[in-house]
Amino acid sequence: MGTRALLNxxxxxxxxxxxxxxxxxxxGEIPVxxxxxxYVFDVExxxxxxxxxxxxxxxxxxxxxxxxxxxxxxxx
Numbered sequence: 287m288g289t290r291a292l293l294n295x296x297x298x299x300x301x302x303x304x305x306x307x308x309x310x311x312x313x314g315e316i317p318v319x320x321x322x323x324x325y326v327f328d329v330e331x332x333x334x335x336x337x338x339x340x341x342x343x344x345x346x347x348x349x350x351x352x353x354x355x356x357x358x359x360x361x362x
Contacts, residue, residue, distance in 0.1 A: 288330030296327040300336065 293311075297304040311318040311325050317335055319326045 288328050290326055291329055293325050293327070296329055296332060299329050300332060 291299070293307060294304050297307040300307065307316070307327075308325065310316040311320075311327075317328065317331055319328075
């Protein structure tokens with residue numbers, strides 16, 4: 287387990303606003319431990335989680351839907 291921090295230091299380390307991090311924690315979009323009214327984050331785990339989520343948005347060239355590919359049109 288890595289460095290643990292509260293909301294504001296974690297948001298600063300991740301480069302997002304504390305408000306956005308709080309919303310993500312409430313919605314279950316990011317790993318968090320809630321202690322009473324405080325949110326405790328594992329900073330390294332959050333960085334890895336966000337990095338993996340960002341990689342899901344990268345389009346691979348294997349998913350070519352045929353756009354830009356010439357095809358033979360039947361006819362005479």
